[in-house]
Amino acid sequence: MPKNNTFGYGRYLLSIIFAMSLNIAAWPQPMAPFNPNWILLVVIYWVLAAPERVGIFSAWTIGLLTDVLTGRMLGLNALINSLVAFLCLRLHKRLRQYPILQQGLFIFFCLLVSQFLIFWITDSQTIARASYTFWLPVLTGTLFWPLVFFSLRAIRLYRRIR
Amino acid sequence: MDYLPIRFIFEVIVINPLFATGPSINTRLLVAVVASIALLVAERKSSQLDKLRSVLSMITYPIQSITDWPLHHSKETVESIKSLYSLKEENEQLRQEQLIYKSQLLKYEALEQENIRLRALLEKSFKLGEQVLVAELLSVNLAPFEHVVVVDKGTRFGVHAQQAVLDAYGVVGQVYRALPLSSEIMLITDPGHAIPVQINRNGLRTIAVGSGRINRLILPYLANNADIKEGDLLISSGLGGIFPQGYPVAVVEKIIPQPNKPFAEIYATPKAQLNRSRELLIVWKSEAPIPLETQETEQADENHAEE
CATH class of the missing domain: 2.40.10.350 (Rod shape-determining protein MreC, domain 2)
Incomplete structure (x- = not known):
């Protein structure tokens, strides 16, 4: 048996698939620009919760699938995910002690870095014209972090602790 | 356990083995970053990676379809519980529309023939009769700041990049990327179009x-x-x-x-009703122009070309 028996492959994979589904869901037009990067939030959660199971390579693989799923250049989200996973792995011992607000600050930083990378690497007219709406997902992602954190923790620990 | 090999492959690909035994996370980050940058550069330089994308899209297409599923089926349910009266009304309206369109089409055929004759007089070739394929839109939104939609027909139906896409009212956009099971369509309102x-x-x-x-x-x-x-x-x-x-x-x-x-x-x-149409038409251009006149004129043309 693995040392950390609070990790379940099924729950991990299902949460990733659900996050991918949320990422591409057709929200009504006024809400669409607010849609955060759910996949990255879920990856951050699993890296913090089970760093000995979910690491840089799994984050990279998920990023590659995200690129195909959302039609980005191959490697864009893979790069972002692996960098963020690295930050989380380096800091996970401290981050797990932090209250949720301080975690939120870290999440904000991660999302900002990810959006900056998209901004620099994608040389498209689209982003240049999107103006401030391009940065909205960073804010909403931070606001949704407590929801992601508590619901995924509930899912991860459900019927695992006796 | 009988599923051990599957689990082994799964652990190698998706889940890291216990990281205390593997290379350090700095090395891992370096490998991941180099791999990502290699992919980014390679995709810009060549089209070799299209195959990789096609293969991976087999995994991601199911996610797109399950995302589409609830909305699609809620619409179907609404259709099925519509009252008989409103259906009758709609049916009547459609019948009338069809009558109008049919009569217009009669005139169109005559006009088309006339146009071909006139163009033959002007010795201009005339391209007409595009082939179309009806594709259904998946209600997914790939990136919030782009106007790219996904339809459920891909290279398996012969769809390829840079085909025009129409709906019943006008031009919708063009095929931006064709994958085996689906294709991405850039709308004419996308800032990059x-x-x-x-x-x-x-x-x-x-x-x-x-x-x-x-x-x-x-x-x-x-x-x-x-x-x-x-x-x-x-x-x-x-x-x-x-x-x-x-x-x-x-x-x-x-x-x-x-x-x-x-x-x-x-x-x-x-x-085009860009945010309302659910069925889109993907257009194949007929490569050869429709022959203008009878065989003799064609032969005459060929002789002319040979000279």
Whole structure:
């Protein structure tokens, strides 16, 4: 048996698939620009919760699938995910002690870095014209972090602790 | 356990083994970053990675379809519980519309023949009769700041990149990327999209650029004194070779002259129902022009060409 028996492959994979589904869901037009990067939030959660199971390579693989799923250049989200996973792995011992607000600050930083990378690497007219709406997902992602954190923790620990 | 090999493969690919035993996370980060940058550069330089994307899209397509599923089925349910009365009404309306269209089509056939005869007189070849494939839209939204939609027909149906896409009202966009089971379609309103158009009234040619708003196109390259009026219909001009000629694209909505600048600010509203159509038509251009006249004239043409 693995040392950390609070990790379940099924729950991990299902949460990733659900996050991918949320990422591409057709929200009504006024809400669409607010849609955060759910996949990255879920990856951050699993890296913090089970760093000995979910690491840089799994984050990279998920990023590659995200690129195909959302039609980005191959490697864009893979790069972002692996960098963020690295930050989380380096800091996970401290981050797990932090209250949720301080975690939120870290999440904000991660999302900002990810959006900056998209901004620099994608040389498209689209982003240049999107103006401030391009940065909205960073804010909403931070606001949704407590929801992601508590619901995924509930899912991860459900019927695992006796 | 009988599923051990599957689990082993799964652990190697998706889940890291216990990381205390593997390389350090710095090394892992380096490998991941180098791999990502290699992919980014390679995709820009060559089209070799299209195969990788096609293979991976087999995994991601199911996620797109399950995302589409609830909305699609809620719409179907609404259809099925519509009252008999409203269905009858709709049926009646559709019948009337069909009658009108049929009568128009009668005239169209006569006009088409006349057009072919006239063009034969002018010795111009005439391309007509595009083939279409009906594709259904998946209700997914790939990136919030882009106007790219996904349809459920891909290279398995022979779809390829740069095909024109229409709906019942006008030009919708073009196939941006064809994957085996689905394809991504860039709408004409995407900020990165431009379509060559001409004004139906006088044949003035220009380019309509997407604005990033679903109900607006921009005509940035028309001079202040250009012969254009509000309400003019813009049709595809057929230049550029992607869009077939003569399909309605947009209606001119607003003209703002800019006396101190070379070009006026002109906005147009797309004819196609970009955010409402669920069925789209993917167009195949007929490569060879339709023969103009009888066999003899063709042979004469060939002889002429040989000379």
